[in-house]
Amino acid sequence: MSLGTAFVTQHIRTFPVKALIKHFNLDVALSNQEDPAYIKNFPLGKVPAFLGPKGFKLSEVIAVSIYLINLADPQSKLLGKNAKEYAEVLKWLSLTNSEVLPSLVATFKPLIGALPYNKKAVDEAAATSEKLIQVFETRLANYTYLVGERLTFADIFSAALLVRGFDHLFGSEWRAAHPNTFRWFNTVINQKILHDVFGDYTYREKPVEFVPPKKEKKAAAPAAKKEPKPKAKKEVDEEEEEPSAPAEEKLKHPLEALPRISLDEWKKVYSNEDTRSKAIPWFWENQFKPEEYSLWKVDFKYNDELTLTFMSNNLIGGFFNRLSASTKYLFGTLVVYGENNNNGITGFFLVRGQDYAPAFDVAPDWESYSYTKLDGTDPETKKFINNMLAWDEPVEVNGEKREIADGKVFK
Ligand SMILES: N[C@@H](CCC(=O)N[C@@H](CS)C(=O)NCC(=O)O)C(=O)O
The missing domain is CATH 3.30.70.1010 (Translation elongation factor EF1B, gamma chain, conserved domain)
Incomplete structure (x- = not known):
C-alpha cells in the first residue's frame, strides 16, 4: 500500500524530502501545489508537505523528513546512534532551516532583484550568515561531518539548503576563506543521495552583485539649492552625467x-x-x-x-x-x-x-x-x-x- 503523497516543487526545502524518498525507494507519490488534496489540507500553502493514509497530514520539512526516515528504517543511523546524537542532528536541522537559510535568502534575493534592495539590510543579513557559517567552519575544522564521525541527515539536509548560498554567494574567494565548510559541502553534495537530486554541482566564480537600476536623467534638474556656477559650462547637472570612457576604450x-x-x-x-x-x-x-x-x-x-x-x-x-x-x-x-x-x-x-x-x-x-x-x-x-x-x-x-x-x- 502506498505510504502517502509528498507535495514538492523546485523550492530548496523540498529537496531533502525528494532525496529521502528516492534513497529509501519509498512508495510515496509525488505531487504539487496544484493538487486539490494539497489545497484542501495545507492552508499555509508551504512546501514540503505530506499526506498519509487515513487523513494523516504533516507539514514542516524537519517533521516530514524525520517521519520518512523512520518509516524507511526506524534504526537508521542517519538520525544518529544514540539520544545525544539524535538531539545534535535536530540541532543542525533547526539551525540550518530557521537561521541559515533565511539569512542567506535575505542576502541574495535583494541582490538578484527578487526582493526590494536595501543595502543596510543586505549587509546585516550577510553578517548574520557569516556568523552562522562560522559555526560550521569551527565544527568541521576537527570533524568530517556535523554529528559524530559518520554522515547523518544533519549533513544531507544542511548541504541541500546551503546549495542556495553556493548558487548565488559563495564564489571562489569565499570558498578559499571557508575551507572546512567547502570541503564538507563538496563531500556531501556528491553523496549519491544528494547527487541523485542535484546532479553534478557547478560552483560559481564570483558572488552575484547588486547593480542599481540606471538613474533616469532628469529633464530639468532642480537648481534652487545650488550656488550659481561662475561660468555655466554645461546645461546638465554634472552629478547626473555618466563619466565618459576614453575614446580608445569605447572602440574596444x-x-x-x-x-x-x-x-x-x-x-x-x-x-x-x-x-x-x-x-x-x-x-x-x-x-x-x-x-x-x-x-x-x-x-x-x-x-x-x-x-x-x-x-x-x-x-x-x-x-x-x-x-x-x-x-x-x-x-x-x-x-x-x-x-x-x-x-x-x-x-x-x-x-x-x-x-x-x-x-x-x-x-x-x-x-x-x-x-x-x-x-x-x-x-x-x-x-x-x-x-x-x-x-x-x-x-x-x-x-x-x-x-x-x-x-x-x-x-
Ligand atoms: N517552516 C516551513 C517553511 C516552509 C517554506 O517556507 N517553504 C517555502 C519554500 S522553501 C514555500 O513553500 N513557500 C511558499 C510557496 O512559494 O509556495 C518548513 O520548515 O517546512
Whole structure:
C-alpha cells in the first residue's frame, strides 16, 4: 500500500524530502501545489508537505523528513546512534532551516532583484550568515561531518539548503576563506543521495552583485539649492552625467569588429508596425542574418524563487537596465509565464555575433540566466520566437501550456 503523497516543487526545502524518498525507494507519490488534496489540507500553502493514509497530514520539512526516515528504517543511523546524537542532528536541522537559510535568502534575493534592495539590510543579513557559517567552519575544522564521525541527515539536509548560498554567494574567494565548510559541502553534495537530486554541482566564480537600476536623467534638474556656477559650462547637472570612457576604450568592444547590420531599423519596425502581419515577416527577411546574428533562448535559472508575477517582471526590468551597455548588440524579449507563486521567466534574444557572453556579461546577474543557442531555420524555433514577439499564445514549458502574464522588451 502506498505510504502517502509528498507535495514538492523546485523550492530548496523540498529537496531533502525528494532525496529521502528516492534513497529509501519509498512508495510515496509525488505531487504539487496544484493538487486539490494539497489545497484542501495545507492552508499555509508551504512546501514540503505530506499526506498519509487515513487523513494523516504533516507539514514542516524537519517533521516530514524525520517521519520518512523512520518509516524507511526506524534504526537508521542517519538520525544518529544514540539520544545525544539524535538531539545534535535536530540541532543542525533547526539551525540550518530557521537561521541559515533565511539569512542567506535575505542576502541574495535583494541582490538578484527578487526582493526590494536595501543595502543596510543586505549587509546585516550577510553578517548574520557569516556568523552562522562560522559555526560550521569551527565544527568541521576537527570533524568530517556535523554529528559524530559518520554522515547523518544533519549533513544531507544542511548541504541541500546551503546549495542556495553556493548558487548565488559563495564564489571562489569565499570558498578559499571557508575551507572546512567547502570541503564538507563538496563531500556531501556528491553523496549519491544528494547527487541523485542535484546532479553534478557547478560552483560559481564570483558572488552575484547588486547593480542599481540606471538613474533616469532628469529633464530639468532642480537648481534652487545650488550656488550659481561662475561660468555655466554645461546645461546638465554634472552629478547626473555618466563619466565618459576614453575614446580608445569605447572602440574596444569585440562585437564592434563585426560588419554591421544595425538593430535600429528593426527596433522601429517592431515598435510601430503590427507585430504578426508586418514586424515578424520583416524580422526574418531583413534582420536575422545568421552570419551576423545568433538567436538564443534565455531562461531564468531560479524560477522556484519567484513569487508574485509583477516582481518577476521587475526582475526582468532590472536585468534589462543592467544590460543597457549592450543595447547596440542585443534585441530580445523576456516574458513571465504562469501566476503568482508559480511562474517562470523565458524568452529569446537576437545577439550580434555567434557568442552570447560578450553581449551579456556587462550585467552582473547574467549568470542567473541560461543561454541556449537556437536554430533560426527550425519551424518550432520560429514559432517560439514569433510568440515571444507577439505574446498572443501560451508558452510551452516542459510540455505544459502556460499563459503569459507579463513581459518586457529589450530594445
Ligand atoms: N517552516 C516551513 C517553511 C516552509 C517554506 O517556507 N517553504 C517555502 C519554500 S522553501 C514555500 O513553500 N513557500 C511558499 C510557496 O512559494 O509556495 C518548513 O520548515 O517546512
